[in-house]
Amino acid sequence: MNENPHLRAQRLLAESLVEGIAAPDQAWLGQHLRECPDCAHEAAATQEQLQALRGVPVAVPRDLVARTQMRVRLRAQEANESSRSGLLLWIITAASWLLGVLSAPLVWRGFAWFGGQFGVPRLALEMGFVLWWTVPALLAVAAVLYQRAVTQGLVAENLQRKTKTPR
Ligand SMILES: [Zn+2]
Incomplete structure (x- = not known):
């Protein structure tokens, strides 16, 4: 070396x-x-x-991993009743969380280096770091909610059509 x-x-x-x-x-x-x-x-x-x-984030992730895993397990148990695509989206959500969590130390190092090099104020660094791994997760959750809304919309439409059909 x-x-x-x-x-x-x-x-x-x-x-x-x-x-x-x-x-x-x-x-x-x-x-x-x-x-x-x-x-x-x-x-x-x-x-x-x-x-x-x-004082900021780095300690948070461990707990987050456990919670995410539990959520996926709970979802998997409900899988019989709920649709497959719903479960898939939950898995994607979980994966996005985990990815964010796993990359957090690396990203944090990047932010620390950047802050040191350019004298970025502490608050800006904190905000940037938090945004980095909350935004993708929020997007994934939004995707799940959207999917659910679409599914429910289709179900409602079908019901409506059935009730409208003349006997
Ligand atoms: Zn030296």
């Missing part, structure tokens, strides 16, 4: 703050920060910035 040691230090620093790094990397990073005032300064600034962000 012939990565520039300062770049490596910054990369490891970002990773350690967001998702954790292996012990050898941690040791290497610690030593580099002791020897290199520039990186140490950078580290302190980043740490301060991320500390401010700590």
